[in-house]
Amino acid sequence: MKRKIIYTFLMLFIFSLAGYNNVFGKNKIDLEKINVASNKQWKIKFNRKLDVSTINKGVTVVDSKGNNIDVQTEVQDNTLIVKCPKQGYKSGETYFIKMNNNLKSVKKSFLDKDYILKFTIEKQEKFKLGDDRLLTEYNYLIDGKRVGLVTNQTGVNSQGKSMIDELANYKKAEFNALYGPEHGINGQASAGDYVKSYIDEKLKIPVYSLYNDTRMPTEDMLQGIDVLVFDIQDIGARSYTYMSTLNYCMTAAAKYNKQIIVLDRPNPLGGEIMDGPILEDKYKTFVGVDNLPMTHGMTAGELAKFFNRKINAELVVVPMNGYKRNMIFQDTGLDWVQSSPYIPNITSVFCYNATGLGEGTGIFQRDYFKWVGGKGIDSDNFASLLNNANLPGVTFIPEGTPSAGGVRLKVTDYHTFNPAKTGIYVLAYAHSLNRFEVPKSGERIIMFDKIMGTDMIGKYLEEGYTPQHIEEKYRVELEKFKEERKKYLIYN
Structure with a gap:
């Protein structure tokens, strides 16, 4: 005998538009929410632990025209997490999360019918500068x-x-x-x-x-x-x-x-x-x-x-x-206007801090900040170190020049790519490969320390710190800044 999984919906912050037809025909909408944020992540709690292997067939997300939406799902014991698409949900669009009886618990109990959550994304105001x-x-x-x-x-x-x-x-x-x-x-x-x-x-x-x-x-x-x-x-x-x-x-x-x-x-x-x-x-x-x-x-x-x-x-x-x-x-929706001679496009904007921190070290950028390397660096080893670090939103392609080894950056996800963090890893791994001489300030502060805003990064490089260790060293002050800046923010 089928055993129904009792479920409830948690953490719903949403809004709806009238006039959308139910794409599932006569199936009942079990819950409807409106004014949902475009980056909404859903948490749907069941009374039994879910069988992860049944999620792909048991859960689908579609838009108002019935098109399947590519979303990632995750299971934490008895909670199903439905993440938003990479680019977020579209302004004003209505979506449906459908759970059918392919979705089972670890004890093989399953739903007695399809359950449907309908939600509509808030309409964003027209963007104006x-x-x-x-x-x-x-x-x-x-x-x-x-x-x-x-x-x-x-x-x-x-x-x-x-x-x-x-x-x-x-x-x-x-x-x-x-x-x-x-x-x-x-x-x-x-x-x-x-x-x-x-x-x-x-x-x-x-x-x-x-x-x-x-x-x-x-x-x-x-x-x-x-x-x-x-x-x-x-x-x-x-x-x-x-x-x-x-x-x-x-x-x-x-x-x-x-x-x-x-x-x-x-x-x-x-x-x-x-x-x-x-x-x-x-x-x-x-x-x-x-x-x-x-x-x-x-x-x-x-x-x-x-x-x-x-x-x-x-x-x-x-x-x-x-x-x-x-x-x-x-x-x-704006067009990028070249902001300076070496920043012609948006990829250069994102890569600026990732490849441009090596002033005075011999680690240099090329191709409008899309490539970084230096003498004495093995391109394959450099790429391997950086790719194995699993830095978000970027991969590194080994690419040397006649006089230097290096990598070309391929940004795979502009929303998660972290330029400054990537730049610290680039410098630390480059130093581990060619032991470049770290510039030092004396009576005059040199450009390397000006760009870093401190002389500590140079000292950490000299001492052979891993990039992870360097991150830990500046993390406390970074967290203080994150709190401080909240007082000056204008936008949600």
Whole structure:
């Protein structure tokens, strides 16, 4: 005689849309939930321990059209866990989890009928950047004022229109000055090259370089404006200097009594993965202006709020609309605008911290941060060490050059890939293979320690620490940062 497994559903946070037909015909919907998060993980508890071997045939997930959805399932004793798809559930779509009598307990008791859970994913608000909202919802911030804009070629709205052009055509404010970061307004200057100030021939306004004799706006540069607007796309790495320019602009705004408005943009690496050593005060420079880990998981607006705990500028952040912490750049629907000469695409953004940490060590990157290696390294051994470390979201392909051994990175899952952690493993394993000389700071702090934000990583490498041991060494301070940053977050 069939023995029915009694079950209950736990931890359901959801919402529904009317008008969907039941894809299972006349079968009864046993539970329906609406407004479900797109990354929802279901836990379904039964009164008996489940037979893992029956899950694949006994549990299916389909959408409103009856298409099967590829999801991973897991069993913990009497609890069935149905994970979300890799890219999450689609906004506004309805799904069904069907459990049939192929699903059995370890004692071979099984369901007496099909049970169906129906859930509908919350509709996400239309994604908007901060600059999409400035001239409509937040125009009161600049109306009747003299405006200066800190930007470059990345300062475009969701339609790809330059914020320079948008402000130039906006009649309710006076557009009086432009300010450009490293690489210049057009992003063409090489890394480290000084950029000259000049007068824009079309707009007849000054274009002040913030990567020249000064990297902070001077009193003269700010004299003709009431408010400073910041609109630059970052790449989510502490050593990338665009957010350093933001910090310096906030400092100048506070010093000269100017309001600063940050038009928020996404962290392309997402808002959840943070890793690497925390920068120590001694190592604050333009490639690391505050006590952040290598990757911080914060947007430009959130970083501005974090910076402002010490600066106390008159800060306003124009937030994005429809942005979630679990979104990486690919989830926004935006096109990537080359942010600097060596960051032409989104893969380079993700690989920047994974391959670019070897300043002064002889471990170098190629192909826009997609390859890393050095002299005296056996490519196969290097790849084997890295692949055996099971780093999330990436595999390593052995690939040498005529003068160096190395690996090419293949990002397999951009949502789980951890650039800074990967970079620490790359350096540690490279050192174990060729024993490169670790750069050391003396009276002058060398770039390697500036990038690391500490001299401890170099010491750990010299002492032969494994990457796992190095991780443990910086973990305590990293966890403190994760708690501290919560006060400055804007998005759920």
